Amino acid sequence: MAFPKSRFLGVDLCTEAFSKSQAEAARRRLDNIAFEMRDLSMVETLGQFDLVTAFDAIHDQRDPQGVLTRVRRSLRPHGVFLMQDIGGSRYLENNLDNPFAPLLYTLSLMHCTPISIAQGGPGLGTLWGVETAQEFLANAGFGQVQVHRLPHDPINAYFVASVT
Incomplete structure (x- = not known):
């Protein structure tokens, strides 16, 4: 796994946008990536x-x-x-x-x-x-x-x- 000490977060308004990405992450056994549905105009991180x-x-x-x-x-x-x-x-x-x-x-x-x-x-x-x-x-x-x-x-x- 590349960048094992890093964490990645994919954000989109539409959960359907993640289906292929989630499947690919699972296939590659990438446990340092997550996907969340968020409206970035409302989130304060x-x-x-x-x-x-x-x-x-x-x-x-x-x-x-x-x-x-x-x-x-x-x-x-x-x-x-x-x-x-x-x-x-x-x-x-x-x-x-x-x-x-x-x-x-x-x-x-x-x-x-x-x-x-x-x-x-x-x-x-x-x-x-x-x-x-x-x-x-x-x-x-x-x-x-x-x-x-x-x-x-x-x-x-x-x-x-x-x-x-």
Whole structure:
């Protein structure tokens, strides 16, 4: 087993999201991983984690700023939050040359924005923008935020946000 001294927790609103993961963990006899259904906009976990990750999820939240603040509070000193999200701009004119922009705006209209608004959220959508994400992370109390682009992934940005 890799990382036998580490503990891992998978969190999602939907328990069905865990079925394959739980089966795979059981098949591999991984006893250092657990899965819990949680609404991260409601959970207050203080200083328990060294690393928290979120993949293409924050812009869909009912309270994205609140979730990011809770993520920040959940980290230990020197903890890190890795957030993958769409790497576009919040400004339409900056997305005009992006060949993925029509798809991303369509996904926003058909899925992301309605999901957020149905929960009473701001409806940020996929193109909430790197600019907005950086502002939200700073407002959540992250001291340092680095944005990375990976050559094999032209759509996403990877935000590495540090507590200190």
